Amino acid sequence: MAISAADVKNLREMTGVGMMDCKKALTESNGDMDKAVEWLREKGLAAAQKKAGRTAAEGMAYAAVIDGVGVCVEVNAESDFVAKNDVFVDYVHEVAAVVAHEDPKDLDALMECKYPGSQLTVKETQNEKVLVIGENIHVRRFTRFGEGVSVAYVHMGGKIGVIVNLETDLKPEAVETIGKDVAMQIAALNPRFWDKSQVTQDVLDEEKKILLAQMENDPSMANKPQQVREKIVMGKLNKFYAENCLLQQEFVRDNSMTVEKYIASAAKALGGNVKFSNAVRYEKGEGIEKRQDDLAAEVAKLVK
Numbered sequence: 001m002a003i004s005a006a007d008v009k010n011l012r013e014m015t016g017v018g019m020m021d022c023k024k025a026l027t028e029s030n031g032d033m034d035k036a037v038e039w040l041r042e043k044g045l046a047a048a049q050k051k052a053g054r055t056a057a058e059g060m061a062y063a064a065v066i067d068g069v070g071v072c073v074e075v076n077a078e079s080d081f082v083a084k085n086d087v088f089v090d091y092v093h094e095v096a097a098v099v100a101h102e103d104p105k106d107l108d109a110l111m112e113c114k115y116p117g118s119q120l121t122v123k124e125t126q127n128e129k130v131l132v133i134g135e136n137i138h139v140r141r142f143t144r145f146g147e148g149v150s151v152a153y154v155h156m157g158g159k160i161g162v163i164v165n166l167e168t169d170l171k172p173e174a175v176e177t178i179g180k181d182v183a184m185q186i187a188a189l190n191p192r193f194w195d196k197s198q199v200t201q202d203v204l205d206e207e208k209k210i211l212l213a214q215m216e217n218d219p220s221m222a223n224k225p226q227q228v229r230e231k232i233v234m235g236k237l238n239k240f241y242a243e244n245c246l247l248q249q250e251f252v253r254d255n256s257m258t259v260e261k262y263i264a265s266a267a268k269a270l271g272g273n274v275k276f277s278n279a280v281r282y283e284k285g286e287g288i289e290k291r292q293d294d295l296a297a298e299v300a301k302l303v304k
Helices: 005-015 019-028 033-042 086-102 107-112 122-133 172-189 201-216 226-244 259-270 295-303
Strands: 058-066 069-077 138-145 149-155 160-168 254-258 274-283
Touching: 005 019, 005 033, 019 033, 033 201, 058 086, 058 149, 058 274, 069 086, 069 149, 069 160, 069 274, 086 107, 086 122, 086 138, 107 122, 107 138, 122 138, 138 160, 138 274, 149 172, 160 172, 172 259, 172 274, 201 226, 254 259, 259 274
Parallel strands: 058 160
Antiparallel strands: 058 069, 069 138, 149 160, 160 274
């Protein structure tokens, strides 16, 4: 089947692998993107699958703790210029306040809530903002943590918003540093899971399959007995946890300990108990399709 330039481009962005290898992977996989990623990993060319789609849409990911309630929202706009506009930024902040105070069950309910200081709904206010700003804007998603102690972190003025929710017997201000450190780790490394207990059997089976295939393609490993390779794979799964699970990751500010051990150590130093409960990480435009850029032209000649 014909492989498009856009497919090569998307696979390159997902895996970080060179364009020619991406084209070959798609050809070998009959254009199936997931199978192409798997093919590249089996050949040892891609260390791990990145999240599909390029973060390209504009707007803001915003996180805040409002009257003790943790809120993370994403509001999209058409251009980076508008995303920095005070009218747009104020709208994002007020939407977060509505989420905190009104606890809407979903986006539809949020849009029907009253906008702060107005008789208009959030939806009606949004329509007015569109007329003022001159671009389409819309609230894409939100998360609210009403229990426990939440700590917010916003990276690069709204590129990434993170809320970390903790269970603790300490006062919120006492655990602010712990929460912020963990939130920064989440922003930087974007773990697939919070804890290894969340990794499902199908994910482990897929990793095991890929690791065994890599050994088949490695001359130094291919002749080893199957049971030996199985044992090696089981050992490598611990590395998978360390790379993909927040609490099992090395703590970026002190790589002598995991995030889980950092939380326990910091809590002990404060004389209380702190347990990671949940978190959310929003990256603006994550997974939203945007018009093809010039990279497509670069790879077009490869797929003729």
